[in-house]
Amino acid sequence: MKLLYCGDVVGRSGRDAVVQRIPELRSRLGLDFILVNGENAAAGFGITGKICEDFYAAGVDVIVLGNHAWDQRETLSYINSDPRLLRPLNYPKGTPGKGAAVYTLNSGKKVLVVQVMGRIFMDPLDDPFAAVEGELSKYRLGAGVDAVIVDIHGEATSEKMAMGHFCDGRASLVCGTHSHIPTADAQILPGGTAYQTDAGMCGDYNSVIGMEKTEPLNRFTRKIPGGRFEPANGEGTLCAVYVETDDRTGLATKIAPLRLGGRLSQADL
Helix, strand or coil, X not given: CEEEEECEEEHHHHHHHHHHHHHHHHHHHCCCEEEXXXXXXXXXXXXXXXXXXXXXXXXXXXXECCCCCCCCCHHHHHHHHCCCEECCCCCCCCCCCCCEEEEECCCCCEEEEEEEECCCCCCCCCCXXXXXXXXHCCCCECCCECEEEXXXXXXXXXXXXXHHHHHCCCCCEEEEECCCCCCCCCEECCCCCEEECCCCEEECCCCECCECCHHHHHHHHHCCCCCCCCECCCCCEEXXXXXXXXXXXXXXXXXXXXXXXCCCCCECC
């Protein structure tokens, strides 16, 4: 299988990068499954049903969220009606939505997507490792499902790397999100799981992690908030991770970063 995971989409610049480039990428690369982190898609804070529909129309298969999942209050009611929108699995019991699901493609192949949120420098949620173990124990990669993607939405690189090794041999891809900076450690772990600490941001990199620079700089230098954070609106870079898997085992045979458009050095396939 050929999988693509696009990192945190921030504001209109990020949405445009995804919506404009995904159709061509799907065709050119022969992608079987496209996953997007959309938790900053609505002006940098959360997501809306309309944005979800725009992503699906462009060819996105599944959208995951994170610590900004509920910034748009409509998501609290919308998420239960959209099986392709996932929030972190380790939110408390009773939280709307779900954090893992199996998706059957037109080819008949099945993809398990699991998202958890890290706990280091983040909200004190349930144990992400126990949550992932609970899902991986239900399905056997290469037998019950053809691919497994685990997203750990977290701040600490150590926690993300630990999750990669925790899932090694049991997932096709473990990829981190949240820091909005693409890391240079794309690799296949010893057990056959593709891994990258952070996929990076889909958005304008002439910014402070996607936000227009004035307000973040003001808060860092003066320690006085002067207004709302607003997404930067220059040309966005699409940052993603591309993975190929063995059809027999579901393990990774290739991983490569993808960076297209905007200010970052380009990385295409």
